[in-house]
Amino acid sequence: MAGGRGKRLKSKTEKPLFKFRDKPLVSYVLNNLKNSKNVNKILIAISPNTPKTKDYLIENYNASDFLKDSNHEFSYIDTPGDGYVEDLSFILDKLENNGLNEVILTINSDLPFISSDTIDKVLEEYYSCDEIAMSVFAPLTIFNDYSIEPSFVFDDLIPSGLNILISKNIIQSEKKLIVPNLELAFNINTLEDVEIANNLLNQ
Numbered sequence: 001m002a003g004g005r006g007k008r009l010k011s012k013t014e015k016p017l018f019k020f021r022d023k024p025l026v027s028y029v030l031n032n033l034k035n036s037k038n039v040n041k042i043l044i045a046i047s048p049n050t051p052k053t054k055d056y057l058i059e060n061y062n063a064s065d066f067l068k069d070s071n072h073e074f075s076y077i078d079t080p081g082d083g084y085v086e087d088l089s090f091i092l093d094k095l096e097n098n099g100l101n102e103v104i105l106t107i108n109s110d111l112p113f114i115s116s117d118t119i120d121k122v123l124e125e126y127y128s129c130d131e132i133a134m135s136v137f138a139p140l141t142i143f144n145d146y147s148i149e150p151s152f153v154f155d156d157l158i159p160s161g162l163n164i165l166i167s168k169n170i171i172q173s174e175k176k177l178i179v180p181n182l183e184l185a186f187n188i189n190t191l192e193d194v195e196i197a198n199n200l201l202n203q
């Protein structure tokens with residue numbers, strides 16, 4: 001998901017293109033997805049909020065327009081940019097109407113540290129559970145340990161921005177998976193988050 005406004009970052013650069021150390025945020029996620037054993041194709045949601053991200057994907061990842069040519073390893077889909085849930089629902093609708101019947105892992109473009117290994121393990125957990133959807137949460141304790149401010153807290157759990165569901169625009173019953181990995185807490189929303197992430201890497 002790379003179509004958000006990135007308001008909290010207060011940068012002129014679109015958030016997915018915000019340079020963190022040597023590359024744009026979105027590149028970390030794309031490279032980690034590419035190296036995941038259990039991921040076949042990568043579809044990037046862009047929106048009127050992120051036109052330069054679309055150009056970047058075409059130039060650097062040879063991304064195609066998914067609705068015209070879905071055979072590329074990387075493709076993008078133009079969403080309205082109305083909000084996370086609205087845009088995800090728009091995408092599921094398009095996938096369903098295109099006759100796709102796939103498992104979809106959604107991941108936010110602001111999670112530079114989620115490793116291929118974690119993505120693979122979460123998918124393995126999904127395939128061994130009985131639900132059609134899965135939401136991954138990180139425990140609040142990790143956020144507190146590193147003084148990271150979470151966006152939402154439910155019962156001491158924070159939605160990580162990593163979810164799995166099927167390609168249908170329907171309400172899907174889900175399993176909650178709690179993954180106590182530090183990498184899930186590094187969600188870059190503000191310049192303070194960038195600083196905390198940099199400090200950790202410099203340790």
Ligand SMILES: Nc1ccn([C@@H]2O[C@H](COP(=O)(O)OP(=O)(O)OP(=O)(O)O)[C@@H](O)[C@H]2O)c(=O)n1
Binds near residue numbers: 004008015045109189
């Ligand atoms: N209409 C939207 C809204 C969000 N996202 C994506 O969903 C993730 C989480 O979004 P969130 O942090 O809520 O929004 P941001 O745009 O990243 O930041 P802000 O809330 O500060 O505007 C991000 O990767 C963002 O690009 C998206 O693809 N489309």
Ligand SMILES: C[C@](O)(CO)[C@H](O)COP(=O)(O)O
Binds near residue numbers: 084150160161162187
């Ligand atoms: C809304 C969300 O994408 C659900 O997975 C996630 O919680 C957004 O987190 P952020 O901290 O606002 O990036």
